[in-house]
């Protein structure tokens with residue numbers, strides 16, 4: 048079989064998969080037993096004997112897709128993962144086929160140029176200067192401009208940004224290891240990847256110190272200076288303040304302008320974790336949620352959340368590109384050397400050595416729709432979150448955590464935390480709706496991440512009805 052023929056089989060299968068899901072035909076999620084699934088997929092025989100092509104490929108994909116979670120299904124409301132535009136998936140195919148490991152320009156000039164365009168577009172959305180072109184004169188190269196790199200996800204991006212922050216405050220840490228006494232200032236609602244970065248950096252997770260927040264968990268800028276002063280009295284040096292835009296659990300934005308003012312006053316690096324919410328910068332209506340973001344030192348922005356890009360693709364963006372250039376200082380003589388070249392390398396800015404052409408996936412998404420349509424899509428999902436909130440608030444026995452600022456809605460049924468978990472378990476088992484749960488404000492919530500442009504308010508209505516059925520069954524059992 049040829050690439051064309053097998054490719055056509057795959058495209059046909061995927062197209063049918065998406066169409067059925069969009070038509071609400073069949074479940075959104077299935078959780079088959081591992082052993083049974085492995086057997087049905089015939090994995091070990093295929094590994095041993097080969098032959099995954101033609102009719103065998105078609106059959107394999109049938110089984111594979113049958114057990115795959117259907118993000119295209121309007122009842123998919125679970126996680127902050129985009130329903131990717133088909134064009135973005137096509138870009139992933141182009142990347143997979145050409146396999147240009149473009150961290151060094153010579154391994155993928157087109158891929159590197161596309162990544163630069165995407166990074167520059169994001170920098171401009173923040174309000175930062177894009178980098179001068181590598182062909183421009185030395186003078187402009189010296190002046191400060193923004194910079195960035197795309198990497199495999201927000202977690203890695205947060206680590207990269209915090210390494211850049213450390214390189215500024217403790218430039219010898221790369222050589223000698225982290226000196227004791229550095230602290231990362233975040234809120235309890237910060238993503239776990241921030242604490243994980245502290246672990247990876249050798250600071251220890253205890254180096255993450257939680258700043259005062261308001262009763263919805265947003266960082267309180269008025270109390271930030273006192274908090275930083277107290278850290279310093281303890282002998283600690285704040286490495287960075289990490290603000291959420293928006294926070295994962297409730298989807299709320301920290302007040303960036305006020306936090307940035309406090310950070311400037313104190314001379315502390317401000318990192319904005321905009322993995323989910325920085326995409327609001329594309330929307331003229333919503334961008335004020337990130338008011339002041341241009342005063343930050345670094346921003347993380349996932350394209351695979353709200354920019355309809357297939358996983359994974361996250362940007363690490365810095366106001367001064369030199370900060371990112373100093374994040375990793377090491378030498379691999381065959382890769383890092385002064386060379387005359389018509390382009391530029393990304394390799395010194397990222398954990399990765401072999402690097403995928405992530406920019407292509409974002410670019411295809413943006414360039415197929417145009418940024419105005421992408422922005423309208425973000426507005427639409429945010430509006431839907433407000434409508435869903437109103438609907439849920441009108442329901443007896445349901446409490447909504449907070450009026451949303453993004454496309455995330457948290458609610459709970461009257462009863463203990465265990466009830467929420469049990470309801471979600473039953474829902475997932477039945478498979479006709481897929482939602483998540485989270486802990487916030489000291490309690491467990493059912494959580495909707497309204498990622499799918501095909502999800503309508505009527506789907507949320509049907510979800511509530513279904514949850515009520517499960518609730519009745521649950522009450523009949525044990526929760527009283």
Ligand SMILES: *Cc1c(COP(=O)(O)O)cnc(C)c1O
Nearest residue numbers: 200201202238293295320322323
């Ligand atoms: C999703 C998210 C992350 C993690 O990003 P991944 O791409 O899943 O690694 C980090 N921070 C916030 C605020 C997020 O929403």
